[in-house]
Amino acid sequence: MKLYIKYDGIVACRVILQEQLERLEIKHKLLDLGEIEISDSVSDECFAELQAALNRYSIFIVNNEKSQLIQKIKDTIVEMIYQNDKLPAITISQYLSEKLNFSYGYLTNIFSENTYSSIENFIIIQKIERAKKLIIEDQLTLTEVSYKLNYSSVAYLSSQFKKVTGLTPSAFKRIVDKRRSLSNNNL
Amino acid sequence: MKLAKLYKNSQVFKIALGIAIAVVGYIACVFYTQMRSLDSSVDIITNATETQLELERVLSIISIYETNLRSYIITKDESYLEKRFLRRGEIETNLKRINVLVANNPARVKDVKRLNKLIDYRFKLFRETLLLAKSKMPNSEVLNAKLQESNDFTELMKNYVYKTINAEGDKVKIHNNNHQFELQDSIISAFLLVILSLLILLLSFNKMNVDIYELKRANDELKFLNHSFNNAEKIAGFGHWKINLETNTYSFSDNFFRLLGLEPQSFVPSLENISKYVHPDDIEYVTQMHLDSLVSYNPTSLMYRFVLPNGDLKYVMSVGSFTRNGKGQMVKTGVNYDMTEQYKRTIELEENNKELISINEELESFNNIVSHDLQEPLRKIQMFISRIESTEVDSISEKGKGYFYKIRTSANKMQTLLIDLVNYSRTIKGDKVFENTDLKELVYHVIDDLSSDIEEKKAKIDLGDLPTVKVISFQMEQLFINLISNSLKYSQEDVAPEISIFSEKIDKNEVFDNEIITDQDYYKIVVKDNGIGFKQEYAEKVFILFQRLETGSKYSGTGLGLAICKRIVDNHNGFIKVISEPNVGSTFSIFLPKKA
Amino acid sequence: MISHKDSMRILIADDDEDDRAFFSDAMMELKMNNELTLFNDGKELMDYLANPDIILPHLLFLDLNMPRKSGFECLKEIRSDLRFKEVSIAIYSTSSSEKDIEETFVEGANIYINKPNDFSKLKKVVKEVLNINWQFHSSGLNRETFFFSI
Incomplete structure (x- = not known):
């Protein structure tokens, strides 16, 4: 038997963090967007243990401020794309600078300097990732997906989809379906 | 109809025949008994009449005796008495005959016995009268008394005999009446018998005729069938x-x-x-x-x-x-x-098939060579050229640069040709998976893929609404790539290409290959440009493999593009046609069936 | 998280010497901080991967048409081993047929590269592939639906 699961990475991550922090009896407060406020000082050993525990889940404690900011940008974008049922109509640049209290120019610079990509590119990748999820897991039609993700047209969505994946959405769906039936047959 | 059916059913007919024979037998029996009883009535009547006759004869003899006796008494002539005994004998024979006649009737036998006694007594009276008459001294008084007595007795006897005769007469009358009835019955029976027999005869005859006819026909048919079957066997x-x-x-x-x-x-x-x-x-x-x-x-x-x-x-x-x-x-x-011929043909076909398969395999391996083995070294040539052009550019003379440019153009041309060849062979073979495809989305991707060429040519592309059709999507993509790149390639100098792709309602009088194309059955998709166009007389030729109209170096082409388009449309059971005018542009119309 | 300072471990199996050279040249010219290991064919690659002590690569380039062991066979073998489930596989082939692309994706490839005929194009392609793969590694995208065809 093969099960297909649908999960919310953000929620899963929060639960893991909560569990691990509680296990090590660290007083904390989970803030939004991958930030944790720790009330007491934590011993080095305890911190190392937390770091090791979290690494197992591919959760890394980021201490570098720039890295933190980049992570915050990413988290904000992901949250924005995933949390609302429908994408807000305001531009992402506006949203980001409002949320993070930095000028958009500063954010793009810092992002591009430290990653191989631009904020715009990252947004597109994330939106297409969400589109994949909606196509595969929710079995939405392209029209529904383009509405949810605020694309002006289906054609625009599928051309962006093709830019990111090199595939048309229908070819993409076909491949995933085939792959699943193949692995089901092997079981 | 029902009757006719019953008539034809021999089972029913057999039953009817049986019944008819039973009826005839019954009527014959009745007729026989009637005849028998008729016979006996005739006997009875004859018997009665004879009895009457005999009785009357007896009476007449008695009367004659009496007359003779009286005559003797008067005349004393002995001659009157001569036949007296003879007469008595005559009566005896008569009586004997009567006895025979009435032997079957006990009452009559009694009557005859009594009559016998009466006769005996009468003869006694005769003798006494005669004795008296013959005596020498006849006492006339006694004689008269005797005569009187004789006379009375005769009268009595006469009465008796007549009574008997009457009785016989009544019997005859009754029998006669019966006889009449019986005779009538017999006639009816006989008539019925004859009619019925005749009817049965007729029916049987008819039935026999019909049966024989049917049999003959069936036989003929069977013969014919047999004959044709034999023929069929021979032929087949x-x-x-x-x-x-x-x-x-x-x-x-x-x-x-x-x-x-x-x-x-x-x-x-x-x-x-x-x-x-x-x-x-x-x-x-x-x-x-x-x-x-x-x-x-x-x-x-x-x-x-x-x-x-x-x-x-x-x-x-x-x-x-x-x-x-x-x-x-x-x-x-x-x-x-x-199966000999068939078998031979199958073997032949199998051999042909094997040959075809091997030819196909050869073609496929040729296709592989074209698509991979030929492209591989070509790609390397191109790679090395690009390497030289980017890194060694400074150390090459202008002339050398020109040569490299020409090598690159040639290599690129060759690559286009190889790709077209692969594409063409893919339209012949390969997986033909039909899926519902939004053609607008598909063409959008095509435009996207061609965006660098489009930008380079500063072309304006107008994409109208297109239907969703069940197609082999990669082939459809190829079709639009070829058509749009054609339009881009064969554009007029100094005029920005304008290409519009849209679907259109089919005109009523659209005909292709003697088939009337209606809007009900087909989608019509149009790719229209303002390019250099060509003379309408070439409209058929452009779709033929390796037929190129433009041979000038200005326009590079493999002569495969539109042939591929035609094959693709053929694969979809559709049609493609073009209307073109030099220096005005070409309009390609693709007709795709609505029901795949 | 792989920061851009971390190097990406990349393997490539291609029987064509020139192609291997083009590829490593392109990598070098991109000046990205990567560790590239070259293999002459699929068999050599699989022998290397069979060693359980190796540090797993992030990205694997497979030529489809190779003697001894084809890229397709390697793909199947690698995908049937859960040890490599985090490894991205890029097919690097001359074939641009839809069939090859779909089949390799169905069998578990993530990236399909049609070998370019121009060196600058190759550089561009490699850059894009590394980029997108990095995105997948760093941004927690779903590997099951990670496809990139170029």
Whole structure:
């Protein structure tokens, strides 16, 4: 038997963090967007243990401020794309600078300097990732997906989809379906 | 109708005939008894009449005696008395006869006995009267008294006899009446008998006639059928056979023998005799299968070979099955079908097929060579050129640069040709998976893919609404890539290309290949440009493989693009046509069936 | 998280010497901080991967048409081993047929590269592939639906 699961990475991550922090009896407060406020000082050993525990889940404690900011940008974008049922109509640049209290120019610079990509590119990748999820897991039609993700047209969505994946959405769906039936047959 | 049906049913007819015969028999019996009773009535009447006659004769004799006696008394002439005894004898015979006549009637016998006594007494009176008359001294008084007495007695006797005669007469009357009735009944019976007999005769005759006619017709039909069956066997090259399992007798049709190259019925049909003609390699299998089937009653279907007397081989398909004949006996019947020609043709076809497959394989490997092995070194040439152009550019002379430019153009041209060849072969072979595809989305991708060319040419592309159609999407993509790149390629100098792609309602009078194309059955998709166009007379030619209209170096082409388009549209059971005018532009119309 | 300072471990199996050279040149010219290991064919690659002590690569380039062991066979073998489930596989082939692309994706490839005929194009392609793969590694995208065809 093969099960297909649908999960919310953000929620899963929060639960893991909560569990691990509680296990090590660290007083904390989970803030939004991958930030944790720790009330007491934590011993080095305890911190190392937390770091090791979290690494197992591919959760890394980021201490570098720039890295933190980049992570915050990413988290904000992901949250924005995933949390609302429908994408807000305001531009992402506006949203980001409002949320993070930095000028958009500063954010793009810092992002591009430290990653191989631009904020715009990252947004597109994330939106297409969400589109994949909606196509595969929710079995939405392209029209529904383009509405949810605020694309002006289906054609625009599928051309962006093709830019990111090199595939048309229908070819993409076909491949995933085939792959699943193949692995089901092997079981 | 119903009656006619009943008439034709011989079972019903048999029953009717039986009933009719019973009725005739019954009426005949009735007639016989009537005749018998008629006969006896006639006897009775005759008897009565004779009795009457005899009685009257007796009376008359008595009267004669009396008259004679009186005459003697008066005349004393002895001659009157001469025949007296004779007369008495006559009466005796008469009485005897009466006795015979009335022997069957006890009452009458009694009457006759009494009459006898009366006669005896009367004769006694005669004698006494005669004695008195003959005496010498006749006492006339006594004589008169005696005569008187005689007279009275005669009267009495007469009365008695008449009474008897009357009784007989009544009897005759009654019998006579009965006789009349019986006679009438008999006539009716006889008439009925005759009519009925006649009717039955007629019906039987008619029925017989009809039956004979039917039989004859059936027979004719059977003959004809047999004849045509024999002919059919001859023409179609099959023979039939029959095996009665109960009697173990085999029978083969004429053509069965002909199939073996023999004269019809040239040997006694039997398993043993036919086995001689079966190919030695097949005999064991065929016999086994046949004998097995005789046990299991399973139908057989065997293919085997006969070796003809002239040594030829005959491939035969023998199909047999079991059934019961009219007598309820199990019978295996079957047909031998001459498969020799078919077999040979199949072999030939198989060989051709093998050849085709190998040709196809060759083509495929050729295709592989084209798509991979040829492209591989070409790609390397291109790579090295690009390496040289980017890194060694400073150390090459202008002339060298020019050569490299030409190498690159040639290599690129070759690559285009190889890609087109691969694409063309892919439209012939390959997976043809039809899926519902939004053509607008598909064309959008095509435009996207061609965006660098489009930008380079500063082309304006107008994409209208297109339907969703069941198509082989990669082929459709190829179709639009080819059409749009064609439009871009063959654009007019100094005029920005304008290409519009849209769907259109089909005009009523659209005809292609003698077929009327209606909006009901087809989608029409138009790709229209303002390019250099061509003369309308080439409209058919452009779709032919390796036919190029523009040979100038200005326009590079492989002559495959539109041929590929045509193949793709063909693969979709659609049509493609073009209307073009030099220096105005071309309009390609694609017709795709709505029902794939 | 792989920061851009971390190097990406990349393997490539291609029987064509020139192609291997083009590829490593392109990598070098991109000046990205990557560790590239070259294999002459699929068999050599699989022998290397069979060693359980190796540090797993992030990205694997497979030529489809190779003697001894084809890229397709390697793909199947690698995908049937859960040890490599985090490894991205890029097919690097001359074939641009839809069929090859779909089949390799279905069998578990993530990236399909049609070998370019121009060196600058190759550089561009490699850059894009590394980029997108990095995105997948760093941004927690779903590997099951990670496809990139170029």
